[in-house]
Amino acid sequence: MTTWKDFADLKATQRLTELAQQPYNLARPDSLPPERIAACRASACGFDLLYATQRVDDRVLVALQELADEAGLVAQHKAMKSGAVMNRIIGHASEERQVLHTACRDVFSDTPLAPEATAQAKEQLARLKQFLAEVDSGAVCNGQGQSFTTMLQVGIGGSDLGPRALYLALERYRLPGRSARFIANVDPDDAAAVLSGLDLSRTLINVVSKSGSTLETRTNEELVRTALVNAGLNPARHLVAVTGAGSPMDDPDKYRASFHMYDYIGGRYSATSMVGGVTLGFTLGYDQFVEVLRGAHEMDKAAEQPALRDNLPLLMAMLGIWNRNFLGYNTVAVLPYSQALLRFPAHLQQCDMESNGKQVSRCGSPVTWKTGPIVWGEPGTNGQHAFYQLLHQGTEIVPAEFIGFRCSQHGRDITVSGTTSQQKLVANMLAQSLAMAQGRSHDNPNKHFAGNRPSSVLIAEQLTPYAMGALLALYENRIAFQGFCWNINSFDQEGVQLGKVLADRLLAALSGEKALSADAPESSLLKAAGMAG
Numbered sequence: 001m002t003t004w005k006d007f008a009d010l011k012a013t014q015r016l017t018e019l020a021q022q023p024y025n026l027a028r029p030d031s032l033p034p035e036r037i038a039a040c041r042a043s044a045c046g047f048d049l050l051y052a053t054q055r056v057d058d059r060v061l062v063a064l065q066e067l068a069d070e071a072g073l074v075a076q077h078k079a080m081k082s083g084a085v086m087n088r089i090i091g092h093a094s095e096e097r098q099v100l101h102t103a104c105r106d107v108f109s110d111t112p113l114a115p116e117a118t119a120q121a122k123e124q125l126a127r128l129k130q131f132l133a134e135v136d137s138g139a140v141c142n143g144q145g146q147s148f149t150t151m152l153q154v155g156i157g158g159s160d161l162g163p164r165a166l167y168l169a170l171e172r173y174r175l176p177g178r179s180a181r182f183i184a185n186v187d188p189d190d191a192a193a194v195l196s197g198l199d200l201s202r203t204l205i206n207v208v209s210k211s212g213s214t215l216e217t218r219t220n221e222e223l224v225r226t227a228l229v230n231a232g233l234n235p236a237r238h239l240v241a242v243t244g245a246g247s248p249m250d251d252p253d254k255y256r257a258s259f260h261m262y263d264y265i266g267g268r269y270s271a272t273s274m275v276g277g278v279t280l281g282f283t284l285g286y287d288q289f290v291e292v293l294r295g296a297h298e299m300d301k302a303a304e305q306p307a308l309r310d311n312l313p314l315l316m317a318m319l320g321i322w323n324r325n326f327l328g329y330n331t332v333a334v335l336p337y338s339q340a341l342l343r344f345p346a347h348l349q350q351c352d353m354e355s356n357g358k359q360v361s362r363c364g365s366p367v368t369w370k371t372g373p374i375v376w377g378e379p380g381t382n383g384q385h386a387f388y389q390l391l392h393q394g395t396e397i398v399p400a401e402f403i404g405f406r407c408s409q410h411g412r413d414i415t416v417s418g419t420t421s422q423q424k425l426v427a428n429m430l431a432q433s434l435a436m437a438q439g440r441s442h443d444n445p446n447k448h449f450a451g452n453r454p455s456s457v458l459i460a461e462q463l464t465p466y467a468m469g470a471l472l473a474l475y476e477n478r479i480a481f482q483g484f485c486w487n488i489n490s491f492d493q494e495g496v497q498l499g500k501v502l503a504d505r506l507l508a509a510l511s512g513e514k515a516l517s518a519d520a521p522e523s524s525l526l527k528a529a530g531m532a533g
């Protein structure tokens with residue numbers, strides 16, 4: 001197994017610290033000559049990354065390559081895909097699991113890297129294909145013999161964000177008469193609003209929970225079951241489940257169909273498992289879901305390239321580390337110039353911040369270096385009319401990752417003042433990247449832009465199922481590469497536990513199951529919030 005080295009012990013960090021004293025000056029008038037823009041371009045799976053607007057030069061890229069090599073990042077990526085136990089903290093009780101979401105899409109060759117996991121993935125895909133064929137043929141239908149038109153996915157966190165982001169991104173490819181809705185939050189108003197817009201009699205409810213015990217999902221499952229009964233419908237005809245093998249929800253008698261995911265697939269990395277597969281397969285068709293898998297698999301392969309400039313996920317990871325650890329920037333904005341990617345930043349927030357929001361190394365010691373940044377974002381050009389002021393002139397420097405497409409999904413467009421809307425969209429994205437980099441000097445300090453605000457542009461032809469799969473895997477791999485480099489465990493989430501325990505204590509007090517002592521902060525908080533007498 002590759003030895004895991006602490007970030008601070010990697011020799012290349014010294015060189016990078018020196019280079020960070022004088023990073024590439026993007027605000028110089030001649031900082032972006034044609035040769036630089038042409039040279040700072042890397043490609044994989046139809047995506048081009050334009051990174052001339054990052055504060056890097058050849059010396060920095062060489063040192064970042066050394067850092068990646070010293071930390072054995074590509075070797076760790078391959079070890080992960082081949083079934084090494086990457087989800088662990090040495091010397092302490094931890095999950096001790098393999099990390100094999102990549103096996104879900106390593107289904108296109110006869111020699112997958114993790115044969116057992118891929119065999120399980122293929123078995124689930126075959127079950128899905130069969131189930132969808134029965135839905136199409138009408139063998140799976142409602143009590144009146146009518147077909148199902150809607151799938152309502154009930155799940156939260158990784159069992160919602162990725163599937164929802166992908167569904168919204170790919171709605172353009174929906175089968176005629178098919179759609180999906182989602183309920184995640186335990187907020188009853190959300191459930192009420194979603195249910196009020198649905199014809200439950202034509203709806204399949206897809207309850208998704210890896211653990212099978214998440215409070216929100218179990219509560220919402222009961223809510224939906226009650227709504228079905230109240231509408232005179234039989235829940236057993238309408239509910240399907242996706243859950244971990246052996247979980248409390250793994251009870252085929254309660255569901256019309258049950259699909260599995262496995263403990264080696266983390267929730268936030270599960271969109272290409274049945275967690276995303278059932279809803280995407282129902283709405284887009286099985287073959288389009290396979291296209292998502294194909295794109296993801298090909299990006300997983302691209303992540304095996306040893307050279308930074310040939311390995312898009314690794315290059316994005318190392319540019320992020322340069323910005324985070326050496327230039328000292330605390331956040332990253334993901335800014336898709338595609339309304340269909342509306343929820344993709346929210347998915348990445350979970351994927352990145354739950355993975356790399358860690359303060360203990362894989363060797364169990366507190367880290368002495370910065371780990372995951374705060375990730376946020378919204379689609380452009382909307383953002384330009386909202387928060388970009390801070391990106392251009394605020395006191396916080398926010399590296400940006402722009403994502404765009406040369407062609408629209410629908411191809412219905414209008415030419416106004418000589419350009420199409422799609423051209424306006426892409427031109428705005430490129431302009432923002434230039435403005436952030438070069439700034440503009442002005443005698444009036446209020447109109448002065450200092451520039452030197454780094455960004456990259458990721459651009460592909462069109463947002464198709466294949467491209468969406470590739471984009472998802474690009475980010476999943478970038479996040480894992482960064483975690484490997486920081487020597488943290490990107491695959492557990494202990495930090496979400498404490499809040500759940502305290503919420504359980506408050507709920508036990510509210511239900512009368514277990515009284516709290518009068519001087520406990522929980523009691524005072526409930527009183528102060530007007531929730532208890």
Ligand SMILES: O=P(O)(O)OC[C@H]1O[C@H](O)[C@H](O)[C@@H](O)[C@@H]1O
Binds near residue numbers: 158211217354496
């Ligand atoms: O799929 P489930 O077991 O219901 O989990 C749903 C989510 O809840 C947890 O709190 C975790 O923080 C997430 O990583 C997970 O995706």
